[in-house]
Amino acid sequence: QVQLVQSGAEVKQPGASVKVSCKASGYTFTRHGISWVRQAPGQGLEWMGWISTYNGHTNYAQKFQGRVTMTTDTSTSTAYMELRSLTPDDTAVYYCARDLGYCSSSGCQREWFDPWGQGTLVTVSS
Amino acid sequence: QSVLTQPPSASGTPGQRVTISCSGSSSNIGNHNVNWYQRLPGTAPKVLMYSDNQRPSGVPDRFSGSKSGTSASLAISGLQSDDEADYYCAAWDDSLNGWVFGGGTQLTVL
Numbered sequence: 379q380v381q382l383v384q385s386g387a388e389v390k391q392p393g394a395s396v397k398v399s400c401k402a403s404g405y406t407f408t409r410h411g412i413s414w415v416r417q418a419p420g421q422g423l424e425w426m427g428w429i430s431t432y433n434g435h436t437n438y439a440q441k442f443q444g445r446v447t448m449t450t451d452t453s454t455s456t457a458y459m460e461l462r463s464l465t466p467d468d469t470a471v472y473y474c475a476r477d478l479g480y481c482s483s484s485g486c487q488r489e490w491f492d493p494w495g496q497g498t499l500v501t502v503s504s
Numbered sequence: 505q506s507v508l509t510q511p512p513s514a515s516g517t518p519g520q521r522v523t524i525s526c527s528g529s530s531s532n533i534g535n536h537n538v539n540w541y542q543r544l545p546g547t548a549p550k551v552l553m554y555s556d557n558q559r560p561s562g563v564p565d566r567f568s569g570s571k572s573g574t575s576a577s578l579a580i581s582g583l584q585s586d587d588e589a590d591y592y593c594a595a596w597d598d599s600l601n602g603w604v605f606g607g608g609t610q611l612t613v614l
Contacts, residue, residue: 418538
């Protein structure tokens with residue numbers, strides 16, 4: 379079955395970086411992009427950005443531009459999200475999700491996320 | 505503050521019908537499809553409704569979605585205790601060039 383499995387929980391100090399992995403299985407990895415979404419304690423879901431697994435193109439939410447890097451390794455069907463200059467406000471559960479949207483010469487079709495990874499808790503504390 | 509507005513909570517008794525609203529603007533809901541995600545306690549979100557009113561396979565027809573203008577709704581009929589979860593609406597936003605979510609609605613089955 380289609381599945382996304384994320385790396386384990388992380389504890390980081392303020393100012394550090396974190397890199398979360400998301401390994402896909404059960405489908406052709408390069409057919410769909412990966413979006414990253416986070417949820418801080420007591421808050422709603424927040425989209426961080428998207429990466430094309432086909433050509434590596436990215437679209438980051440403005441809030442995270444300059445601080446986030448999304449990459450993929452097609453040889454292992456794994457996506458990565460690195461967030462730098464962490465502050466306690468970055469404490470959250472980070473999810474990857476298969477993004478079923480696609481773009482063609484006639485434009486982009488926005489679809490939905492399915493499935494989601496199990497989530498990775500990142501705690502930023504001194 | 506979330507770009508899409510949802511009530512923070514909703515409740516109902518078993519068998520009742522409840523509706524969760526999601527309000528946006530012309531740059532998101534007014535111009536794009538709405539998706540709904542369900543997050544059961546301790547689990548990752550999963551898609552509950554896509555393209556305004558389409559149910560993925562496995563989602564019972566007790567769940568229905570609708571959209572009018574810049575607002576969308578999720579209705580749950582025949583409420584069951586298993587429906588206790590957080591529900592999130594989402595849509596693409598042209599102004600932000602990204603996905604936006606509602607703040608989530610915590611559904612309680614009394």
